[in-house]
Amino acid sequence: xxxxxxxxxxxxxxxxxxxxxxxxxxxxxxxxxxxxxxxxxxxxxxxxxxxxxxxxxxxxxxxxxxxxxxxxxxxxxxxxxxxxxxxxxxxxxxxxxxxxxxxxxxxxxxxxxxxxxxxxxxxxxxxxxxxxxxxxxxxxxxxxxxxxxxxxxxxxxxxxxxxxxxxxxxxxxxxxxxxxxxxxxxxxxxxxxxxxxxxxxxxxxxxxxxxxxxxxxxxxxxxxxxxxxxxxxxxxxxxxxxxxxxxxxxxxxxxxxxxxxxxxxxxxxxxxxxxxxxxxxxxxxxxxxxxxxxxxxxxxxxxxxxxxxxxxxxxxxxxxxxxxxxxxxxxxxxxxxxxxxxxxxxxxxxxxxxxxxxxxxxxxxxxxxxxxxxxxxxxxxxxxxxxxxxxxxxxxxxxxxxxxxxxxxxxxxxxxxxxxxxxxxxxxxxxxxxxxxxxxxxxxxxxxxxxxxxxxxxxxxxxxxxxxxxxxxxxxxxxxxxxxxxxxxxxxxxxxxxxxxxxxxxxxxxxxxxxxxxxxxxxxxxxxxxxxxxxxxxxxxxx
Numbered sequence: 001x002x003x004x005x006x007x008x009x010x011x012x013x014x015x016x017x018x019x020x021x022x023x024x025x026x027x028x029x030x031x032x033x034x035x036x037x038x039x040x041x042x043x044x045x046x047x048x049x050x051x052x053x054x055x056x057x058x059x060x061x062x063x064x065x066x067x068x069x070x071x072x073x074x075x076x077x078x079x080x081x082x083x084x085x086x087x088x089x090x091x092x093x094x095x096x097x098x099x100x101x102x103x104x105x106x107x108x109x110x111x112x113x114x115x116x117x118x119x120x121x122x123x124x125x126x127x128x129x130x131x132x133x134x135x136x137x138x139x140x141x142x143x144x145x146x147x148x149x150x151x152x153x154x155x156x157x158x159x160x161x162x163x164x165x166x167x168x169x170x171x172x173x174x175x176x177x178x179x180x181x182x183x184x185x186x187x188x189x190x191x192x193x194x195x196x197x198x199x200x201x202x203x204x205x206x207x208x209x210x211x212x213x214x215x216x217x218x219x220x221x222x223x224x225x226x227x228x229x230x231x232x233x234x235x236x237x238x239x240x241x242x243x244x245x246x247x248x249x250x251x252x253x254x255x256x257x258x259x260x261x262x263x264x265x266x267x268x269x270x271x272x273x274x275x276x277x278x279x280x281x282x283x284x285x286x287x288x289x290x291x292x293x294x295x296x297x298x299x300x301x302x303x304x305x306x307x308x309x310x311x312x313x314x315x316x317x318x319x320x321x322x323x324x325x326x327x328x329x330x331x332x333x334x335x336x337x338x339x340x341x342x343x344x345x346x347x348x349x350x351x352x353x354x355x356x357x358x359x360x361x362x363x364x365x366x367x368x369x370x371x372x373x374x375x376x377x378x379x380x381x382x383x384x385x386x387x388x389x390x391x392x393x394x395x396x397x398x399x400x401x402x403x404x405x406x407x408x409x410x411x412x413x414x415x416x417x418x419x420x421x422x423x424x425x426x427x428x429x430x431x432x433x434x435x436x437x438x439x440x441x442x443x444x445x446x447x448x449x450x451x452x453x454x455x456x457x458x459x460x461x462x463x464x465x466x467x468x469x470x471x472x473x474x475x476x477x478x479x480x481x482x483x484x485x486x487x488x489x490x491x492x493x494x495x496x497x498x499x500x501x502x503x504x505x506x507x508x509x510x511x512x513x514x515x516x517x518x519x520x521x522x523x524x525x526x527x528x529x530x531x532x533x534x535x536x537x538x539x540x541x542x543x
Contacts, residue, residue, distance in 0.1 A: 001141050001251065003177075004029035004037040005236075007225045007244040009214030011283050012046030015061050019044075019068055022080060025245065026072050032247050035139055036077040040179050040212035041148050042096065044069075044082035047181035047212060048219070053094060053126045059083055070101045077102040077138050081147065081179050083127075084109055091128035098145050098179050100136055108136045112147035113164040119532040120183065120219055120523065123149075133167040141250070144173035144205070148180040151209075154198045169203050175250055176200075176207040184222035184241075184272050185526045186265045192224070197232045206230045206253055213243055215279035218520045218530055220272045229253040241271040266437040269430070269524050270305065273422055276522035277309040280420050281395065290394035292381055292415070293317035293337065293344060295329030296454060298399040300336050300445045301431055302422045304438050306397055307340045316394060317344035320381045322353060324457050332446045339444055349380045356380065374458035378414030386417060395419040398519055403428040405518065405529055406478050407504070408511025409468055415456075416518060424521030425528040427475040428454070469500060477504045483527045488542065502542075509543040512536070 006025035398418025
């Protein structure tokens with residue numbers, strides 16, 4: 001049987017857009033002689049729809065979309081992801097489901113069994129797990145149809161007590177089909193490929209795995225849909241971070257060429273950040289970005305990726321030197337914009353800063369210079385950026401990195417302002433690596449920006465290392481604590497000084513209140529700040 005895989009980029013709640021995407025995929029599949037076309041998890045409404053699922057009107061629109069799609073299935077079978085109401089009086093109101101449509105009829109509806117509630121997932125909030133498991137027969141082929149997490153229970157310590165494939169395999173299916181919305185992180189693509197292969201090797205039947213692609217606010221889906229034969233060999237691997245379409249013949253599962261080789265980690269991170277920016281602007285209806293360009297590495301990397309994602313003409317840089325800014329910082333920032341060919345303005349902040357100090361003098365009462373004066377500079381810059389953004393309809397891109405956010409090294413309503421955080425899930429050491437990746441074929445980011453010691457330049461001679469441990473040590477501790485959830489004794493056992501570990505973890509936990517007020521962060525790691533990491537603000541643990 002010829003099966004088409006439609007790896008598409010959907011828009012949550014944009015039913016007209018999603019329907020047109022799906023209908024175009026059906027038309028292409030019919031044109032190429034496919035008998036069945038497979039789309040991804042919850043493609044009808046977009047994933048993750050979150051609390052939209054609590055609105056009856058939203059579910060009605062899902063059903064109306066199914067009716068439109070169903071009308072185009074006279075000559076082809078279609079598998080789409082869409083919520084379905086639970087007819088039972090018990091349990092949640094909805095199932096996460098795969099709908100099998102053919103001959104303008106609903107031939108089968110398969111409910112998702114394993115509902116993830118970890119990290120960015122919260123499916124058990126909305127959905128009831130399946131309580132029945134049956135293969136789907138289509139054109140004399142017995143299909144074990146599952147949805148995303150249903151395949152992810154193969155490990156030494158499985159998260160769930162049972163898996164649907166263990167029940168479905170007893171019904172002698174010929175093939176597995178899995179529709180998925182599996183997000184990207186830079187450790188995940190290899191895991192995903194191996195999980196799919198492990199299912200094939202365990203159940204000894206081929207698999208067709210269709211993943212979604214595109215960014216939904218902070219979550220990036222990287223595609224990489226797969227077809228494997230019953231021996232676990234890759235027959236087809238689809239593009240990463242792009243829409244794609246493919247046809248496979250299950251009667252003759254032979255490789256259609258060398259498998260796609262995903263980029264290395266840096267290449268994947270760059271592609272994810274670029275897609276995160278591009279889709280956020282496109283799906284929100286924005287076209288132009290603004291950011292503060294300091295001559296530092298964070299703003300330089302942010303601007304280079306944004307120019308690539310949106311077009312340099314749509315990214316406006318604002319240079320805001322103070323009396324503490326070095327001449328080379330301004331020169332570096334100007335050189336970067338000249339290289340990228342994006343518009344920029346220079347607005348010195350000294351007059352505004354002095355006006356603040358003049359009005360505050362009776363209250364400050366000649367107390368010594370402190371963090372208060374430093375933060376006034378940062379908030380002055382934030383105000384100027386937001387004023388220009390409001391006047392011209394720009395979205396402010398935040399340039400804070402994960403190391404700074406973790407330790408609270410940032411000013412609320414100042415350099416923490418923004419509509420979207422580009423580097424908030426990228427450690428400082430990774431930012432340096434990304435800068436070198438951007439410069440891999442020619443110098444885009446001035447070498448001086450990469451080489452000079454990082455500094456906020458809020459007081460004379462200031463360097464980040466005055467307030468923070470060296471980044472190569474800091475980031476190792478942060479990664480063990482945030483991504484790997486290691487405790488103090490486990491981190492100390494790796495050779496890091498006990499007092500330094502205690503200091504770093506205290507900074508992380510006492511600054512949760514700042515991160516709680518931060519903008520959405522493009523997620524590229526296994527544990528990003530935001531919806532996937534839920535910590536109490538007033539907690540006392542390690543603080």
